[in-house]
Amino acid sequence: MAATRTFRVLPGFNLTLGYTLGYLSLLILIPLSAVFLKTFEMDWARFVEVVTAPQVVATYKLSFGASLLAAAINAVFGLMLAWALVRYSFPGKKIVDALVDLPFALPTAVAGIALTALYAKNGWLGQYLEEIGIKVAFTPLGVLVALVFIGLPFVVRTVQPILEDLDTELEEAAASLGAQRWQTFRHVIFPILLPALLTGFALAFARAVGEYGSVIFIAGNLPFVSEITPLMIITKLEQYDYQGATAIASVMLIFSFILLLIINGLQAWTAKRTGRDR
């Protein structure tokens, strides 16, 4: 790439790149570095003490566990929904397709109170679940429900375009060679979908770990039971424990960075596998 030093015909490279870097540094990079600089003010022993306090560790378990589970649920059902949207005709399909993006458009606080109303003891769904002994609102299960809601579009929207691009020839060839429908899916279609499915899973997971608004209403926020990590940061802030809040934030940030790199790798893999550039 370095060998092709060509004369730039188009104007504005220095201006636009300079502006991009300046704006990015000022609004994102310098503010984010504040988290790490503040964390470095603590000594190591204190840092470890804060980020491994039992109550904080309980929030990691819930946040990461529920997020993984929610992303897995979305991977399974999101794939089915994407499959139905691409392959089948049914009445109201356009509306279903449009509403899949609802979690992107609906403010998280609204989603949070709506889900709480649905799953509370006297709610539309909560009253029946209560009868069979399942409590959702104000338990870790409620956290899971909220995280499934906000992660749903990620899987559908990453898998859907790949499904749409699939050639019918592949499946016809498999069928003419004697493959059962399930074998065709398992050995022909699924390997093509896998990178996109994993990307959607990772995106839903990343979003779920940091999610706050939709969770806090339905979670009940009991220490050691239904408290998520972002709420722990808020709680520390409200107690004016800035160092504690920042220490936990830096743990979450490092995790997000690693996840971001994994997602970039997955997207590159998707592009390579399917020839799409996004």
Next chain:
Amino acid sequence: MAGATTMHLGGNHAARFENKAATSETPLVKWTILAIALTFFTVFLLMPLIAVFVEAFRKGWETYVTALVDPDALSAIKLTLLAAAVSVPLNLVFGVAAAWAIAKFEFRGKQFLITLIDLPFSVSPVIAGLVFVLIFGAQGWFGSWLIDNDIKIIFAVPGIVLATVFVTFPFIARELIPLMQAQGKEEEEAAVVLGAKGWQVFWYVTLPNIKWGLMYGVILTNARAMGEFGAVSVVSGHIRGQTNTLPLHVEILYNEYMFSAAFAVASLLALLALVTLVIKNWVEHQAARSYRDTQESAS
């Protein structure tokens, strides 16, 4: 990371698969998948949406209207509009500049720059609020200087605007970068060779090509800006009538057990979400049409 939020030019594909035995499932399998998928959709997406409106009108129109014309609600609406009115243009200019630099030129570290632009997507909104507290809060980097000069950023409107700009930062850039990369730079280069100035090239050549993608990014940015909760909640201080946005107002009403009022305000935001989805679909439709037109005129 924005893969799932970029424009998706669908179209009907079902006919292609449904008419052939080799590419369709047995009716039993098909109806099972469809039933599971639609049940999942109904329970997790449709019912929460309907619940907002049902709860909002539970105590009748009068309560509904009272909740919306309440002075605190009105001031929350104003602040929400202000936050969106600042963050959309700021991130629009940035998005266009970043996409121009990245799509039209080659330079080292480009992929890394794209990753950095994606950062705010993977940062928890709570942390997005926290960073500005660390910088501008009373104990922050500029805390004492701001107090001496009587400037309030945290627990005031500027903090809310900053947090909103942070969380909506990547949307437009991430929409435009792949779009402009796919379009290449031949058209712009031709315009320059024919004597067009920089701005003319952008205005008459680039902009018409990217207008739908741009609009798509603006809609998403606006929806997120008006609906942001976590980041804004950290920097707001929840001062009624002053630093409350609509989502924060919903939270306050809800925590005070004024459920109908909370859902009334929430229904306003849900309506905004629905309008966003309608415009988004319309933009995708337009973009697909103009894409088809260019394909046809090219062949």
